[in-house]
Amino acid sequence: MFDLLYLGFGEIFRFDILLIIFVGVIFGVIAGLIPGFTVAMAIVLTLPLTFGMDPVTGIAAMIGVFVGGMSGGLISAALLGIPGTPSSVATTFDAYPMAKNGKPGKALSIGIWASFLSSIISLFILVTIAPQISQLALKFGPWEMFALICLALTIIASVTGESILKGLIAGLFGLLISTIGADPIMGFARFTFDLNVLRAGIPFLVVLIGMFAISRLMTSLERTERQKSFEEKQKENATEVSFVLKPIQTLKTVLRKPGTLVGSSVIGSIIGAIPGAGGSIANIIAYDQAKKWSKDPKKFGTGCEEGVVASEAGNNSTVGGDLIPTVALGIPGSAVTAVLLSALMVHGITPGPLLIVDEPGIVGGIFVAFFIASFGMLITQFIGMRYFVKVTQVPTHLLVPIILVLCVIGAFVLNNRVTDLYILFAMGVIGYLFTKFKFALAPVIIGVILGPIVEVNLRRALMTNPDWTLFLTRPISVTFLVLTVISILFTVWQTRRSNQRLKA
């Protein structure tokens, strides 16, 4: 574990990389606080810019954006009561009342410290756990990998979106998209329907840009959405806040609540590690748990310190958790880590259980970049807060065209193919329809990235031994498959129960 960190420090401690991480953090914070501009979008748009860098630098830049973005939502949540990203919904419950009670500086400072400290705690969890898991996963044969990915996909399907049925459909749709193009073992072109566009397959990143950026922008153009954002703007203009940040004093306040801080960070890390579940869920669950365990739950929602600590610690610690399966198994838990993995692939590095053994420098670099980015976030938030507040006022009519052009450039630069732009357009439309009818997008994305891996493992398993019952007789494989079935049944049962409760 320490040699990984040692290697990582060696990789990251170069002036240019440190600078790039800082720039990434600033970009992330800005992305996080503009309503309608999500962290996933920011990461997707950063990727093309990192193509010219070496892998460690590129990854470090993206981790900077990730960490910054998770904390960026705090600003608009605290000052305006509007979550800048879905991950800061619970932050508005206590940080906003606190700011309204005349302590906006305190709310922001507590939030920043909670974000920072929880990131460090989740980093600690990441560094201790990830190598163990990958050690274990090294013993996996294709049977176990196949079963594991099945489990991951069903979990994603059950935690995101409206119903597990739609989640599974979305995941299968993603798998199906991934089968277009060359078959991963023999190289036959599949499902090209004689269209040249499809011969090379559908590039993962183009799907990602289309689904996460273009479809989100289209949603923001709907009439009801525009009315909502117009009302928010009015609110923003009405509140001219002046505040004083008190870093040292509030650090003491946060440290006086070690239970809330550590508890929420652990919850955030665990939720982050579950595929599909991320900051938006952790933010609310951590807040809820802090309220349950508190001696005085009534003060939650009135602007209490624990509430701010719990919600911000909850969402920022998902970063570390999210990286656990990504680094240890090559299974991304969210769109953001999916981009990280594809960035590795662009540089010719194959993610998977072997990553820690084969590329210890990269893994150590990821850990240390996360550490540095947390510090970067702390410093930029405390120094730059005054300027960040002004950025929330970027109007939609400027944001949409700029980001659309960035999407088109990003999709083009990836392979230098104009035909990819048509795929981008199609994916944007499909993604928009999916969101419109409440199919979650995360399962599609994870399906696309895991599709080739699951297919290769399935076929390799049957090539090694044509006996398919091996999936059910190998102990680890059967455990994963049983868990897969249980996770589906459990979710179905849960929805039934809550539906009945609604009726009663």
Add this chain to the structure above:
Amino acid sequence: MSLYYPFHKEATTLGEIIMGLLLILLSLLIYTHSDDLPSMNESQLDAGSFPQIIAILLGILSLLLVLTKTIKLIKERQAQDESPKSIKKALIDLYQEHKLVLLILSVLFIYIVLVQVIGFIISSIAFMIVTALIIGPKTKKDIILISSIAVILTVGLYMFFQEILKVRFPTGLFF
């Protein structure tokens, strides 16, 4: 959303059914096409088998979705006491809600086509200005602001990718 509440709810369910049907169609398409793929060996999975499995699963689940949503739609229809609002009015409402989305998507498509014809720089600048003016206010100040942003951003990105990353952008037919 409360503006056209009963119809909107119905329209969503209807949309879900259509999505389900489209997905079933896709599964059928993939399933039948998988048969044409070359197969190497009887005992192993060949190139077409994995997509076939996925297509079957997707088809079954989509069918399930279509069935449950159809039942829901019928129930909703029955539960409605009053006669539905005039469909024409509801459709206009639906169109109003999504007018900008359709417009911007069409402009985006034209932009993508134009990138090949008149090159990256001109089409990007034009696209940004047109989109901003469709969405936002059309005062002189706004036109100047968005035009300068469009020019600076496009040229900046062009230089960055061309010079540093050695990406060659389409220049179009004229250059």
